Amino acid sequence: MTTQWTVHSEKLVDENRHIRLSTVGITLPDGVSFTQYVVKMPPAAMTLVVNDAREVLLMRRHRFIIDQWVWELPGGYVNTAEDVELAAAREVEEETGWRPRSLEHLVTFQPAIGSVDQPQIIYLARGAEATDTVPDINEAQEIRWIPLDDAVDMIARGEIVGASTVVAVYRALSLL
Template sequence: MSDISQEAKPGRAELPSARRWEVLGRRPLYESKWVNLALVKVAPPGREPYEHHVTEVPDAVGVVLCNAAHQVLLLHRHRFITDTAGYEIPAGGIDDSESVEQAAAREVLEEVGWTVRDAAPMFSCNVSDGVSDQRFHFVLAQADRYAGPPVDEHESTSRVWVDPADVEKLIKDGEVPGALSTVALLYALHFQHV
């Protein structure tokens, strides 16, 4: 990776350090346990300060759940906010007293009715870092046993085990509309976790 003003050279280039934006203050507009909206006064390098809208959302977890046949469990559901329907991985918030792995196990049990084993973090990333501070933690887990109907059964129309090749097709065909699930599944497929 090189600066576009310079000719590209073979090999890995040193990355320049990012120029930091100075945060001058924060003015809350709305606050709840689920989401906060604030105006944050910032000064970009070489620019006049201005107020930028920031959505503050607690961290969350997303789980790529696999079975012994190397299939992935996906939920099919409607999202009223975007008025879209499609496939997703189990996901949700992380309680204050939970580790990422504990939150993953709880969310899988609540949303799909399975217990998990071998839950291990894959990676973490910011969801929409231009407007939100939310960070998602992605976990790979193995299905252990079916414990019964999920407590949060209302959150999905159906739950299905999907072969990896079919996961790729669902993504390609736009049947996985959410970036959270798309990123987690592509990561798991690329690094051969499924």
């Protein structure tokens, strides 16, 4: 018995540099057929920056899709042919005004693997230096160093809801 899904067709719905949306004709191993929406997006690189006081650098921003103010890691799309680690460091500086001292891979995951292909690549930075970069007001309303244990409580209260930040905070607990 075949255990894989069979793809019969794909129809492009929309495409730009940040997203490719299509519908795909699928048949399951038991013979049931249906149409699945598929979203493909460039990888995203985020960084959990932690200082010597075990505080993490978080940004507060409004996410209009869920109409909620949330705290999250700095990060964003990896540009075509851009080194992922360099993209992660670039995003930290652009969005917070801090430059990571060092970066190490923390975890990579797919947050919505049933319909979205977008690797989330998270780095851990141990320490950062303040720069003259003025953070973009469109990226974050507030930037703050928050104790790691408080970040865990913020997840429980629904102040941190983004998958990348939740995964990074919990992963960091096992390492720091």
